[in-house]
Amino acid sequence: MQLTAEEKQLAVETARRVAASHRPGKGSLIPVLQEIQADLGYVPAVAMQEVAQLLNVPAVDVYAVVTFYNQFRLTPPGRRQVKVCMGTACHMKGGQIILESWERRLNIKVGETTPDREYSLERVACVGCCTMAPVVLVNEEVHAKVTPTRVDGLLFAHQLAKEQVEGGKAIEQGGND
Amino acid sequence: MIEQNLARLVQEAAGRYGDGKETPVVMVGAATCGRAAGALAVLDAVSQTVQRLGLPAEVREVGCLGHCYAEPLLVVAKPGWPAVAYGYVDEGTAGRIVEDFLVNDDPCIEFALAALEPNELIPTFADFARGACEQKVVLEKCGLIDPQNIDHYLATGGYAALARSLMQEPEAVLEEIVRSGLRGRGGAGFPTGRKWQTCREAEGEIKYLICNADEGDPGAFMDRTILESNPHLLLEGMVIAAHAIGATQGYIYVRAEYPLAVQRLQTAIKQARSKGLLGEDILGSGFGFDIAVFQGSGAFVCGEETALIASLEGEPGLPRVRPPFPAQAGLWGRPTVINNVKTLSYVPHIISKGADWFRSLGSEQSPGTAIFALAGKVVNTGLAEVPMSTTLRQLIFEVGSGIANGRQFKAVQIGGPSGGCLPEEVLDTPIDFDSLRQAGAMMGSGGLVVLDQDDCMVEIARFFLDFTRQESCGKCTFCRLGTEQMVRILDRITRGQGRPEDLDLLENLARSVQAGSLCNLGRTAPNPVLSTLRYFRHEYEAHIKEKRCPSLMCKDLIAYYILPDKCERSCDACVGSCPVEAIANNEDRIKVIDQAKCVKCDSCRVACPPQYSAVVKLSPPDAVPGGGGVK
Numbered sequence: 001m002q003l004t005a006e007e008k009q010l011a012v013e014t015a016r017r018v019a020a021s022h023r024p025g026k027g028s029l030i031p032v033l034q035e036i037q038a039d040l041g042y043v044p045a046v047a048m049q050e051v052a053q054l055l056n057v058p059a060v061d062v063y064a065v066v067t068f069y070n071q072f073r074l075t076p077p078g079r080r081q082v083k084v085c086m087g088t089a090c091h092m093k094g095g096q097i098i099l100e101s102w103e104r105r106l107n108i109k110v111g112e113t114t115p116d117r118e119y120s121l122e123r124v125a126c127v128g129c130c131t132m133a134p135v136v137l138v139n140e141e142v143h144a145k146v147t148p149t150r151v152d153g154l155l156f157a158h159q160l161a162k163e164q165v166e167g168g169k170a171i172e173q174g175g176n177d
Numbered sequence: 178m179i180e181q182n183l184a185r186l187v188q189e190a191a192g193r194y195g196d197g198k199e200t201p202v203v204m205v206g207a208a209t210c211g212r213a214a215g216a217l218a219v220l221d222a223v224s225q226t227v228q229r230l231g232l233p234a235e236v237r238e239v240g241c242l243g244h245c246y247a248e249p250l251l252v253v254a255k256p257g258w259p260a261v262a263y264g265y266v267d268e269g270t271a272g273r274i275v276e277d278f279l280v281n282d283d284p285c286i287e288f289a290l291a292a293l294e295p296n297e298l299i300p301t302f303a304d305f306a307r308g309a310c311e312q313k314v315v316l317e318k319c320g321l322i323d324p325q326n327i328d329h330y331l332a333t334g335g336y337a338a339l340a341r342s343l344m345q346e347p348e349a350v351l352e353e354i355v356r357s358g359l360r361g362r363g364g365a366g367f368p369t370g371r372k373w374q375t376c377r378e379a380e381g382e383i384k385y386l387i388c389n390a391d392e393g394d395p396g397a398f399m400d401r402t403i404l405e406s407n408p409h410l411l412l413e414g415m416v417i418a419a420h421a422i423g424a425t426q427g428y429i430y431v432r433a434e435y436p437l438a439v440q441r442l443q444t445a446i447k448q449a450r451s452k453g454l455l456g457e458d459i460l461g462s463g464f465g466f467d468i469a470v471f472q473g474s475g476a477f478v479c480g481e482e483t484a485l486i487a488s489l490e491g492e493p494g495l496p497r498v499r500p501p502f503p504a505q506a507g508l509w510g511r512p513t514v515i516n517n518v519k520t521l522s523y524v525p526h527i528i529s530k531g532a533d534w535f536r537s538l539g540s541e542q543s544p545g546t547a548i549f550a551l552a553g554k555v556v557n558t559g560l561a562e563v564p565m566s567t568t569l570r571q572l573i574f575e576v577g578s579g580i581a582n583g584r585q586f587k588a589v590q591i592g593g594p595s596g597g598c599l600p601e602e603v604l605d606t607p608i609d610f611d612s613l614r615q616a617g618a619m620m621g622s623g624g625l626v627v628l629d630q631d632d633c634m635v636e637i638a639r640f641f642l643d644f645t646r647q648e649s650c651g652k653c654t655f656c657r658l659g660t661e662q663m664v665r666i667l668d669r670i671t672r673g674q675g676r677p678e679d680l681d682l683l684e685n686l687a688r689s690v691q692a693g694s695l696c697n698l699g700r701t702a703p704n705p706v707l708s709t710l711r712y713f714r715h716e717y718e719a720h721i722k723e724k725r726c727p728s729l730m731c732k733d734l735i736a737y738y739i740l741p742d743k744c745e746r747s748c749d750a751c752v753g754s755c756p757v758e759a760i761a762n763n764e765d766r767i768k769v770i771d772q773a774k775c776v777k778c779d780s781c782r783v784a785c786p787p788q789y790s791a792v793v794k795l796s797p798p799d800a801v802p803g804g805g806g807v808k
Contacts, residue, residue, distance in 0.1 A: 026491030034433065034472055057491070068493035068650075069474030071433055087395030088590065088626045089552040091640050097778045101756060104776070125477065125644070127434055128398035130552035130626075131245035131559055132213045140436065142213040148756050148780045 007076070008046050014039050015050035024056045029065055033072060041081075042073040070125070078113045078120035080158060082106075082138055087126030089133040098134050099123060101151040182460045183340040186452055187331050194332035197254025201234040201279050203227065205271075206250040206320050208241035208405040209437050210398070214248035215267065222268035223251070226275045234279055240406020242320030245559035247290055252321070253278050259296035263288045293321075306575040307557065312538065314546050315522045316562045319406035324441050327448040330409040336454055338525035342417045343462040350421040350528065351377060357532035358544040359524075363389055363480070363517035364592070364621045365697065366543070366610035372514055375504035376422045379512035386424040386466075387508065387515045388415055389485060390431035390438070393477040394593030395644065397624030399548045400518040402560055404431065404438035407522075408445035412468065414521035416459060417528055419466040422514055427468040430485055433475060442470050477594075477648035481696045482507075482515045484650065495650050496696035517622065519548055539565030543609035553590075553626040556581045563608070570604040573627055584629040587728075588713070592621025594641040594648075595701030597708030598634060617708040619701065633730035634713040635720055638705045639667035645702040655693030659686050660702055667706070672733040673797070675721035684710060729794040732777050736798035739768045739781075743791035751792060754784035772801065 003011075018035045022028035032051055037043050043066055052059035066072045084090075084099045099121075103109060106119050113120040129135045132144030138154065195202050203223050207216040224236050242250055247264025251271055254260035261284055263274055270288055277283040284298065291308075292299040302308040322329035330336070342350045355370030376384060388411060392400040403411065415427050431439055446468055449455040457465040476494045478484045482503050484494040489508055507513025523545060527535045536544045543565040552558050555577035563572060569589060573579065580586050588598040597618030599606070606612050610620050628637065646660040663686050666679050687703030694700045710717065719727045726734040739751065739760075746766040759774035760781060768791075770781070782792040795801055 027489075029491035030474060030488065031471070034474065061492075064493050065491065069476050071474035088594075088624070088640070089396055091395075092553055092626065092628065092632055092637075094779060100776065101778065104756065124434065125393065125475065125648075126395035126397075127209070128392070128401040129210055129213045130396055130398055130550060130624075131210055131248075133552070135213065142209070144213045147783065148778050149754060152756065 003044060003046075003076075008044070011036075011040060011044045011047040012050050015047040016054065019051055019054035022055070024054070026055070026057055026061070028055055029057055029062065030069075033062075033066060037072060041077045042075055044074065044076075075113065076117065078117050080119050080138055081122065082119055082136065083122045083124045083127075084110075085125075085127050085129070085133070085135040085137070086123045087128075087130060087133070089130035090126075090135055093133040095134040097148065098136060098146050098151060101148040102136075105151060105155055179340050179343050179460045179462050182453065183336060186336070186454075190328035190331035193328045195235045196332075197260055198256055201232070201253065201255040202237055203234055203275055203279075204237045204239045204252040204254070204321065206241050206248060206252075207238045208402055209435070210241055210245045210402070211248045211250065212437075216249040218268050219249045219251065219266055219271045222271045223275055226272040227279075230276060230280060232275075232279050234275075237323050238325070239321060240319050240324050241402045241560065243316055243402070243560035243562075244290065244557070246557045250290070250320070252293065253284075254293075255279060258284065259299065259301075260293040261299060262290045262293060262302075264290035307561070307578070310563050310567055310571050310576050311561055312546055312564050313562050314526050314538075315403060315410070315519060315548060316406075316560065318410070319402060319560075322407065324406055324408055325444050327409060327445065327452060327454075330407070331452075334529075335409055335525075336413055338528040339413050339416050339454065340460055342420055342528050343460055343464060347377070347421050347423060350417060353532050354421065354524065354527060357527045357535040358542075359520065359527060359535065360543060360545075360610060361517060362519035362523075362548070362622070364619065366620060369516065369520055372504050372516075373418065373422050375502065376424075376512045376514045379505050381511050383426070383511050384422060384424040385508045385511060385513040386415060386419045386422065386427040387485065387489070387513060388427070388429045388518060388521055389480065389482075389515050390429055390435075390518045391473045391480050391485065392432060392435075392518075392622060393480050393648075394622055394624045396550065396552050396590070396626045397593060397622050398550045399560060399623050401435050401438050402550075403518055403522055404435065405441055408438075408442050409449065410522050410525060411442075411518055412445055412449050412455065414524035415468060416455065416466055417524050418514065418516065418521060420464055422512075424514070425466055427466060428489060428508075429468060429470050430473055430479070430489065431470060433472040439470060439472060446470065476650070477644075478650045478696070478698050481698060484696065485515065486513065493650070495652050496698075498695060519623075540607065540609050542611055547608055547620070547623065549623045549625045551577045551625050551627070554581050554584060554629040554632070555579070555627040565609045566607040568605050568607055569599065572608065572625070573604070577627065580627065580629050584631065586627070587630050587632060588628045588634065588637075590626040590628060590637065590641075590705075591624070592619040592704070593624045594644045595619070595698065595704050596621045596624075597704045598628070598637060598712065599708065600712040602712075617711055618704070631728055631730060633671070633726050633728040634709045634716045635667065635726075636671050636728075636730050638709045639664065639671055641705040642667060642702065645698060649698065649702075653694045653696075653699055655690045656695075656699030656702065659690035659693070660699075662686055663690070663703070663706060670717060670720045671726075671731040673720065673724040673731075675717070677721060679721065680710065680714070680717055723797070725796045727796070729796050731796075734798065735777065735794045735796045736772055736801045737770050737775055737777060737779075737781060738793055738795050738801045739770060740791045740793060741765075741767045743789050744768050745786075745789050745791070748786065748789065750784040750786060751781035754780040756780060772798070 205220040251263040359369040360366040479494040484496040488494040503513045785792040
């Protein structure tokens with residue numbers, strides 16, 4: 001996925017700001033990367049290079065850490081991050097079917113982002129809501145006992161919310177004219 | 178001095194803590210599990226009702242009571258009445274309960290789950306089969322105090338054990354833990370006292386204490402619940418442990434997937450610091466210890482001690498050879514004790530009630546209680562704390578109330594992805610570290626997933642192995658490549674392409690991975706395969722020889738079929754439910770599934786009204802009349 005110049009600029013600035021509040025050295029590496037990801041939603045290559053320099057850690061070690069841990073993303077997430085839980089209980093209650101439903105509806109594979117960057121789809125190991133299986137997280141919101149029809153329902157609700165926002169904007173703009 | 182300082186804190190806290198004896202308290206369980214079930218909306222409804230009616234009641238956001246099956250949960254404590262817990266509430270019922278109980282003196286028995294204390298009106302949790310098995314130690318206050326308010330913890334006896342231990346010599350505290358026989362609750366069951374002793378005796382001025390809260394086992398949520406429901410219990414245990422081993426700095430390594438737990442921990446740490454229960458000169462004792470929260474980044478292997486340390490040091494989480502053990506040379510090369518959340522949470526209880534009390538629970542070799550996360554096909558999912566040596570049967574059929582939907586019990590998966598699947602025959606195994614290992618499973622951290630007749634054991638083994646394969650750090654060849662090969666074989670079997678020699682090959686590989694791996698992730702990874710081969714070999718054989726999945730689970734080996742004589746022609750439920758438009762009417766208006774289009778999502782079977790039950794699964798797929806074998 002190609003990043004725009006502004007996105008790169010923002011990544012570098014974020015990396016600088018975050019790194020400035022930590023001591024140099026490897027001990028700060030993971031917290032710094034986590035903060036960058038919390039801000040940007042991902043850790044792009046330019047941010048990694050910046051962090052390596054500022055913390056005085058070899059760039060290859062930064063890359064090793066980012067790629068080792070599941071939490072870090074290298075590409076921007078969608079505005080709505082869909083995370084399908086694949087823990088034991090969710091698996092037994094059809095988590096795979098739910099994942100496939102999202103893949104089918106969004107027309108992307110797990111790990112990908114839709115071209116309009118509206119949705120990204122991930123699998124997570126376990127969110128600890130096993131009694132509510134199968135579970136899906138949309139951003140931080142937990143949805144319990146999800147079915148394929150519920151997936152359609154969620155998408156429809158998102159669509160409605162989006163149209164409402166856009167409709168609101170259109171009215172606002174109309175009023176300004 | 179120490180005693181007086183604590184007494185002052187407790188007195189201040191008591192003035193601010195309501196326990197329902199004077200003013201009513203309404204508690205809403207809003208841990209992650211409760212929130213998933215809609216607890217925040219309930220909390221809102223309760224607050225609004227209290228406000229609207231102008232009631233002099235305290236509304237309190239609490240953690241989880243353990244009865245997750247009935248969430249969202251509401252507890253009402255009203256002066257002169259027994260405290261009552263309500264389950265399955267929603268915004269409407271919550272408002273009604275609050276109004277009826279607090280205003281009209283009607284405790285709404287029809288919504289009550291149980292009372293929390295003995296009375297003549299409503300049975301208590303102890304009156305149910307579940308209550309007879311349960312014995313809460315660590316979970317005692319979970320769901321009853323506000324985890325974000327240190328006053329509640331202090332007013333209910335919290336931090337008394339800390340004061341007590343600070344008045345003793347570290348050696349005496351350590352001795353108490355050694356005598357209690359406490360074994361690490363992270364899974365392996367290593368004697369906690371011995372670990373502490375090694376660290377205390379190790380050379381070096383600076384020592385560290387780490388709490389391992391990287392609960393990565395899919396199917397486990399005990400640590401999350403404790404962190405979200407009673408974080409101060411853990412903090413208290415940590416300070417006592419630090420005092421005993423001589424540590425000055427502590428870390429809580431908690432998974433980033435638990436945002437609520439992280440947030441509640443941070444609040445608790447701040448509050449403890451402000452009260453002088455953490456930081457320099459704790460309670461005026463001269464002893465100083467502080468705790469920082471470190472968020473794990475989602476790597477299962479970091480549950481392993483040496484990998485966790487590598488992660489704290491900013492490296493990829495690769496385990497290293499032991500010895501030296503972390504207790505000798507751990508974080509930054511210094512002596513470090515790493516204990517699980519539960520292990521440390523027992524410490525205050527052992528200090529205040531004594532080693533003999535702890536030894537009186539459970540069995541000789543595994544004293545104390547065990548905390549389990551019950552999930553899967555059991556009726557009452559949730560958290561349960563029972564004495565060690567309770568049997569699996571009691572846990573599943575009494576605490577868990579048996580199998581849901583009238584299905585048959587098949588197996589219980591215990592110990593997370595590296596545990597094993599145990600069948601009916603071994604259900605009378607007492608739960609303790611050693612008996613479970615003998616049966617081919619392990620205690621693990623306490624995840625317990627119950628499986629019924631619809632769960633395919635081959636698929637389960639594949640699922641767990643696939644998990645460990647993905648989570649393998651890749652350092653050891655056998656763990657990296659051996660698990661990969663095993664997954665490929667299992668995958669083939671679940672797709673109906675297994676070969677008779679596969680089973681021997683699997684067993685062989687499993688033994689090699691066990692022998693050739695450095696850490697417990699690799700050494701225990703083959704457990705699910707070995708235990709299912711031991712107890713459910715016939716299922717593997719059905720997949721290989723008959724290309725059939727006896728549990729009707731493996732997607733490639735089943736087909737959906739609508740029984741023509743059961744289909745109600747005028748009903749369109751299945752057609753509407755199908756996400757890929759694979760169901761159509763035939764000339765008699767009977768629904769027919771286009772096997773080539775079907776994605777086997779199960780929607781039609783769920784949608785078909787129970788009085789018809791016309792949709793069935795068949796295996797092998799060519800059992801479908803008229804060319805079901807089409808793929």
